[in-house]
Amino acid sequence: xxxxxxxxxxxxxxxxxxxxxxxxxxxxxxxxxxxxxxxxxxxxxxxxxxxxxxxxxxxxxxxxxxxxxxxxxxxxxxxxxxxxxxxxxxxxxxxxxxxxxxxxxxxxxxxxxxxxxxxxxxxxxxxxxxxxxxxxxxxxxxxxxxxxxxxxxxxxxxxxxxxxxxxxxxxxxxxxxxxxxxxxxxxxxxxxxxxxxxxxxxxxxxxxxxxxxxxxxxxxxxxxxxxxxxxxxxxxxxxxxxxxxxxxxxxxxxxxxxxxxxxxxxxxxxxxxxxxxxxxxxxxxxxxxxxxxxxxxxxxxxxxxxxxxxxxxxxxxxxxxxxxxxxxxxxxxxxxxxxxxxxxxxxxxxxxxxxxxxxxxxxxxxxxxxxxxxxxxxxxxxxxxxxxxxxxxxxxxxxxxxxxxxxxxxxxxxxxxxxxxxxxxxxxxxxxxxxxxxxx
Amino acid sequence: xxxxxxxxxxxxxxxxxxxxxxxxxxxxxxxxxxxxxxxxxxxxxxxxxxxxxxxxxxxxxxxxxxxxxxxxxxxxxxxxxxxxxxxxxxxxxxxxxxxxxxxxxxxxxxxxxxxxxxxxxxxxxxxxxxxxxxxxxxxxxxxxxxxxxxxxxxxxxxxxxxxxxxxxxxxxxxxxxxxxxxxxxxxxxxxxxxxxxxxxxxxxxxxxxxxxxxxxxxxxxxxxxxxxxxxxxxxxxxxxxxxxxxxxxxxxxxxxxxxxxxxxxxxxxxxxxxxxxxxxxxxxxxxxxxxxxxxxxxxxxxxxxxxxx
Numbered sequence: 001x002x003x004x005x006x007x008x009x010x011x012x013x014x015x016x017x018x019x020x021x022x023x024x025x026x027x028x029x030x031x032x033x034x035x036x037x038x039x040x041x042x043x044x045x046x047x048x049x050x051x052x053x054x055x056x057x058x059x060x061x062x063x064x065x066x067x068x069x070x071x072x073x074x075x076x077x078x079x080x081x082x083x084x085x086x087x088x089x090x091x092x093x094x095x096x097x098x099x100x101x102x103x104x105x106x107x108x109x110x111x112x113x114x115x116x117x118x119x120x121x122x123x124x125x126x127x128x129x130x131x132x133x134x135x136x137x138x139x140x141x142x143x144x145x146x147x148x149x150x151x152x153x154x155x156x157x158x159x160x161x162x163x164x165x166x167x168x169x170x171x172x173x174x175x176x177x178x179x180x181x182x183x184x185x186x187x188x189x190x191x192x193x194x195x196x197x198x199x200x201x202x203x204x205x206x207x208x209x210x211x212x213x214x215x216x217x218x219x220x221x222x223x224x225x226x227x228x229x230x231x232x233x234x235x236x237x238x239x240x241x242x243x244x245x246x247x248x249x250x251x252x253x254x255x256x257x258x259x260x261x262x263x264x265x266x267x268x269x270x271x272x273x274x275x276x277x278x279x280x281x282x283x284x285x286x287x288x289x290x291x292x293x294x295x296x297x298x299x300x301x302x303x304x305x306x307x308x309x310x311x312x313x314x315x316x317x318x319x320x321x322x323x324x325x326x327x328x329x330x331x332x333x334x335x336x337x338x339x340x341x342x343x344x345x346x347x348x349x350x351x352x353x354x355x356x357x358x359x360x361x362x363x364x365x366x367x368x369x370x371x372x373x374x375x376x377x378x379x380x381x382x383x384x385x386x387x388x389x390x391x392x393x394x395x396x397x398x399x400x401x402x403x404x405x406x407x408x409x410x411x412x413x414x415x416x417x418x419x420x421x422x423x424x425x426x427x428x429x430x431x432x433x434x435x436x437x438x439x440x
Numbered sequence: 441x442x443x444x445x446x447x448x449x450x451x452x453x454x455x456x457x458x459x460x461x462x463x464x465x466x467x468x469x470x471x472x473x474x475x476x477x478x479x480x481x482x483x484x485x486x487x488x489x490x491x492x493x494x495x496x497x498x499x500x501x502x503x504x505x506x507x508x509x510x511x512x513x514x515x516x517x518x519x520x521x522x523x524x525x526x527x528x529x530x531x532x533x534x535x536x537x538x539x540x541x542x543x544x545x546x547x548x549x550x551x552x553x554x555x556x557x558x559x560x561x562x563x564x565x566x567x568x569x570x571x572x573x574x575x576x577x578x579x580x581x582x583x584x585x586x587x588x589x590x591x592x593x594x595x596x597x598x599x600x601x602x603x604x605x606x607x608x609x610x611x612x613x614x615x616x617x618x619x620x621x622x623x624x625x626x627x628x629x630x631x632x633x634x635x636x637x638x639x640x641x642x643x644x645x646x647x648x649x650x651x652x653x654x655x656x657x658x659x660x661x662x663x664x665x666x667x668x669x670x671x672x673x674x675x676x677x678x679x680x681x682x683x684x685x686x687x688x689x690x691x692x693x694x695x696x697x698x699x700x701x702x703x704x705x706x707x708x709x710x711x712x713x714x715x716x717x718x719x720x721x722x723x724x725x726x727x728x729x730x731x732x733x734x735x736x737x738x739x740x741x742x743x744x745x746x747x748x749x
Contacts, residue, residue, distance in 0.1 A: 094712040098500060098501065120501075123499070123502050264605070265604075403712070403713040403714070404713060406713055411695045418607075
């Protein structure tokens with residue numbers, strides 16, 4: 001999305017200092033026994049003081065409330081700690097983080113896992129927090145450890161992740177007598193029937209490119225498997241290869257059918273949702289974050305359902321996209337002790353259960369000891385990721401590939417969706433870019 | 441006793457201080473210092489800094505590595521660069537349409553009827569509102585499914601056309617949006633210019649039987665020359681600076697077909713996926729050279745004008 005100039009800054013400092021003053025007063029009055037405060041401090045092992053500066057990109061209403069809630073609860077546990085929270089618009093943060101980390105580093109900052117961390121790790125702007133990961137309690141986070149690891153060290157902690165898959169109009173499928181597809185053939189057969197009924201199979205908005213990356217991720221992981229996909233993203237395979245061409249050939253079958261809505265280059269993903277709501281399109285390939293706006297638009301659980309992207313080659317193990325959002329400690333943090341304590345607090349099982357439930361983020365907890373909220377999509381997603389994704393879990397096109405490659409790549413994918421005949425030119429361009437980007 | 445008798449001096453004879461002697465020459469410079477200083481720090485110095493960055497490979501965070509002319513070599517082998525350059529040239533030419541359009545609206549509004557101030561304000565309105573709003577309004581106007589544009593061309597049996605999603609039309613669609621406020625700007629320049637038109641000359645021309653187009657071409661337009669010059673300058677600069685509309689309406693898409701050099705520079709150096717300061721600086725240098733052609737021309741013609749007086 002276009003970087004907006006909007007910046008929301010909110011400081012909770014005053015409130016917390018006020019609270020600590022209050023506590024001090026209360027204690028001095030003798031109304032609260034010293035033992036209670038002592039027990040509180042003991043429970044958390046250490047007494048944190050000073051200021052903890054947090055820069056967050058959780059600016060959408062629900063995530064913002066989650067962030068503020070976490071700060072409040074962490075502040076209650078550590079009454080002597082001043083917490084300053086700065087919330088920046090999520091899209092704007094993607095361009096601002098560079099300046100913030102190098103000029104005025106906070107103690108804790110939001111970012112994304114995998115290769116998206118690479119520029120800041122290489123520039124020495126993120127702190128190596130492998131010692132946090134050595135805690136016994138961190139074993140519950142084993143599934144996401146790989147995504148937080150670069151060069152054999154861990155550079156942050158995850159706080160949430162979510163599944164990708166096909167969200168479809170259950171009522172339309174029932175009306176046309178369709179079943180959730182298990183194979184690519186069934187998927188295409190379903191699509192043909194939907195097209196015959198005068199609807200489009202999939203809505204998509206490629207104005208900001210990345211949505212096309214989701215389609216490529218799935219088609220490529222289903223056609224060539226997780227390992228090939230990961231290697232391609234890491235620059236170990238050529239784009240102009242028979243494997244990648246096969247992926248595009250599969251994609252082309254859908255394009256030639258006219259499976260996607262027209263004019264998708266004009267829409268953002270939000271603008272592509274009305275087609276699903278109105279029933280002009282029957283499904284969307286998207287992350288679980290699409291559920292909230294779709295529900296708000298009136299699609300209840302009888303109308304909206306979810307299925308895993310079907311297999312294309314039966315010999316290839318299913319693998320999924322499950323992007324992970326993270327917290328990091330900048331290298332220039334002034335209060336790393338408090339920052340580490342905050343990170344431990346974020347990933348703790350109770351906090352994970354709380355912040356990821358349907359009333360809050362509505363996503364999946366990263367801690368294995370947490371419980372998943374009783375929500376149809378979350379349960380299905382959790383089930384899929386924990387038991388039906390033997391191939392592996394990828395982050396996402398623009399998080400697995402280096403940023404520059406992702407940009408050139410997704411632009412090529414968008415062009416392919418509009419002009420599939422340009423494939424040769426596109427692949428040549430991607431290889432040329434890859435040569436420059438990975439050879440560095 | 442050794443004290444010499446003080447020589448009586450009148451103030452008039454005392455040699456004046458250095459500053460006093462040079463006051464007339466110095467004062468203008470003293471007044472200019474703040475402006476010159478800021479101009480040097482924020483305009484001149486960054487130009488040279490960009491040029492020097494363009495010879496390096498730098499991600500904006502680590503160490504800059506000198507790579508010589510590598511960025512330029514890559515640039516001249518980059519399809520996206522030529523697309524952007526081509527779009528810049530289209531912008532330059534089509535944007536100039538705002539000048540005649542502004543002139544005709546100004547001529548139309550240059551009359552005294554009831555409520556003319558309101559009409560003038562309404563015509564000037566698009567220039568006052570933010571480019572972001574203009575961009576949003578036009579992207580809704582062009583929307584392939586719900587937009588008014590397709591509705592209108594539908595009456596003539598045309599369309600539907602996905603203006604902003606089709607690489608053939610996208611640049612023209614954005615330019616049309618940009619011309620709207622730019623026309624208002626030119627209009628206001630010409631309206632003030634028309635106030636300065638000598639009524640005696642018009643009267644004389646009328647007595648000689650000039651009217652209509654001939655009156656406009658031979659009597660009015662020559663007198664509007666200063667306004668035309670300014671309109672030309674701001675329109676050319678506006679065309680080369682076009683950025684906000686592209687960013688709002690298409691984000692450079694579809695697949696980079698609506699990019700111009702300034703937007704491409706932003707994308708490679710400063711956007712979500714861009715970290716190449718050196719390459720971005722190289723694009724900026726090329727854009728600077730293109731602008732330099734016009735700036736030199738403007739400065740030269742202004743200089744000539746001054747001397748002619």
